[in-house]
Amino acid sequence: MEVIRLQEGEEVFHEGTSGDSWYVIFEGEVRVLKDADTEAESEIARLGPGKCFDEMAILDGMPRSASVRAAGPLTIFRFRRDRFDGCWRREVSAPTSPANRSKI
Numbered sequence: 001m002e003v004i005r006l007q008e009g010e011e012v013f014h015e016g017t018s019g020d021s022w023y024v025i026f027e028g029e030v031r032v033l034k035d036a037d038t039e040a041e042s043e044i045a046r047l048g049p050g051k052c053f054d055e056m057a058i059l060d061g062m063p064r065s066a067s068v069r070a071a072g073p074l075t076i077f078r079f080r081r082d083r084f085d086g087c088w089r090r091e092v093s094a095p096t097s098p099a100n101r102s103k104i
Contacts, residue, residue, distance in 0.1 A: 002078040006070040011036075015067040019057025020081045025049050028074035036067035046071060058084050 003026075006012065012023065015036055025047060032045040032053065044066060047053060053068060058081050 002080070004074075004076050004078055006074045006076075008070055008072045010070045010074075012068040012070070012076065013054070013064055015065065016063050019054055019061050019064050022052060022055045022058045022079045022081075022084075023068075024052045024077045024079075026075040026077055028076075029071040030068050030074065030076075031071045033067045033069060034065075036069070057081060 004012075012030060013019075015034065027049060029046055029048045030053065031043050032047065033041055034044050035041050054064065056062065057064070058079070061081060
């Protein structure tokens, strides 16, 4: 896990970039934006402490469907996809004996 601190207006990630992480807000708020940096820019959500975003990037790595920016001072936790990939592989390759089935 990585701790990231940003100031108002700083971007967490930009719409269209490849997803590679999942984020949890510790302190502050983020603005979720469509068409960022264009005349058509619109805020589609505002998220605060305890909320998470970009969780699908852990599973599919698809391009992000929106931009996310700090709405003020922000502290977020970043969980990288490559860390989760190792967890999934270990679980999938674990033997499925009766003793292990209850753990899956």
